[in-house]
Amino acid sequence: MSNEKAGRFPDPHEFQVPAELEGWEEMYPSHFLFSEDRKEWESSQFWYQDKIHAPEPLPPLDLIFQEAWQISLSQYTTRVFCIPPAQGIAQRLVGGYLYICAVNPPPENIVQEKAGLFEKRVFYVFDHYDELWDKWLTQFRALGEEMKGVVIPEELPKYVPEDQVLPVPRGYYVSFDIMEAFDKLANSMIKGWQYHFEMLNLSYLAYLMFADVCRKLFPSISESAIGKMVAGAHVAMFRPEEELCKLARLATSLREVATILKKNLSVEQKIAELEKIPDGKRWLEEYEKSKDPWFYVSCGSGWYYHEGSWITHPEIPFSYIKSYIERLERGETIERNLEEIDKQRDQVVEEYRKLIQTDEDRQAFDDAYKTIRTIYRYAEDHLFWVEHWFHTIWYSKIRELGALLVKHGILDNVDDIFMFNRYEIPEILTELATGWALGVDIPLRGEYYKSKAAKRRSILEAAGKWTPTPALGVPPEEVAEPFTIMLWGITTDKVKEWLKGVDVTSAEGLSEIKGFASSAGVAEGPARVLKLLKDIVELQPGEVLVCPTTNPSWAPVFTKIKAAVTDIGGLTSHAAIVCREYGLPSVTGTGIATSVIKTGDIIRVDGDTGVVTIVERAS
16 A cells, blocks of 8 residues: 555556456457556556446446447547547546546647637537527437337348348348347447537536636635525436326325325236226326336436336336325425525525625626526436436347347347447357358357356456445646546545545544535434445435435435435536435535445534534444
8 A cells, every 4th residue: 555655546557456357358348448558648647436427347338338428528528619728538447447537638739729619619509508408309319219219130030031032132131130230229329428418518617617706706605505506407307206206196196096006016016906996097197108208217327237227127116106105195295395495596696696896797697607507407407318218228229139149049148248348249249140141050159158248247246346446546736627526526635535545444543534515504314325326225214325426316315315425526416416406415526435434324414514524433
């Protein structure tokens, strides 16, 4: 640990992973690995673990999302909207975990070139946001429906159907169809993420500009106060939970329906009982209306195939509905109190606006505030449509390909297809198509692929039990890249806190950790440390959630926890946004919370100062 104590993290080219992870590099494309031919550049960068997008080791095929956002985010910053001092975000993998770095700023002449383009392009979008958003959503939903329409052959026929031969041969057949299907799916995903960042970075930029105006006008303003001014987002990401609330209220008004939904039965059994009564049929009709698109929401983050969605795991929305019915019957409020959030926001805005001395400053504040309130909703609107709805469609179609490979003895299980990266799957499909084309009794390398999938599952399981270092390389004297600070919450002070906590032994002695004051308020309670998204079901009422990062798809649990603490995330992270929307104290971007805090510890979360105090250790 001498390097860390000297003020740095391990060099990425010298860092060792546990022996149980031997062979992990084979799972991923070579350009995602630290390499000798890029050593000088890679060693000069500061790499930190991306717990927002990849809190767990990455299954090979799930890497496609990371590949896609690396290109898309970076190109919009450097080549499209030309944010003057900013470059892209580079990615590397170590032991299955994703590390990223904000590339150093470009030379001054490039900064000046970009400045003129930036002003012309960015402010046009700010001024025409509403019409551009409508166009974006129409375009993106069309791409998703196109992906839904990709046909995956259910089998390879003994002989090509007659109608594909006579009266005119089709010219290409199922051997081409299966390869084209995956190409279409992969290209659609890459294209979808190209759309994804069309205005996303600009929404973060608008927040940055508004925050900068606030800090200049009100030097003592807190970050949580700035956050309050943009709270109250009427956005798509909260729509799934709103649909659950609506269905729960409808059920409560239909006594027999509520009785059935509260029973400890399977979803199938509940549906069967509901179908027997008129009110039950009425409720099921409303449930079906809510499902598409609003239940195309991941049970976790949307980034991992194994998380599933409310479509594939209907027991999740049914359990939330049951809980909501019971709470309504106790006289509790289940909805997010938007009216109160709006009221608090308007009060904070007016209080600060009264402090402004000149018309010029007041105009600057009003302009920045109008921009942020107009465009900021996109930060969460895009989240539902891309990372949930779009990803859910992708997983469904990929599993159809997995089923085809299982049917022909190449894989043991449908989900084994996710053990191969997007460059390997075309090879597998080509082998399948070739074997079919050659005729009967042609051996395929099923045992080879099955063995490889099993080995990779074993490596991922071992990686999941490992706690890697939060960062690699030499930290910069000052972390200045704006999106690194705003979204990931990586600041100069946070990195110093990380250096304290890299040594787990010394971390045990810490009683206080610091992060971003992301959502105002103070709360104290027992901690529930959740390192895996699937463990969210263990969360109990009155606990404080401590996790790598939160996600708005967990909305139904935010009405029962006291506060939230995360390892990663700045003022515009999903964790910060969702906590402000539910009025929960939150400290984000601590870097080490999940390593230092243990489940059962009594902790105090101060969302006004960004301090988390361990009041009492669990016995």
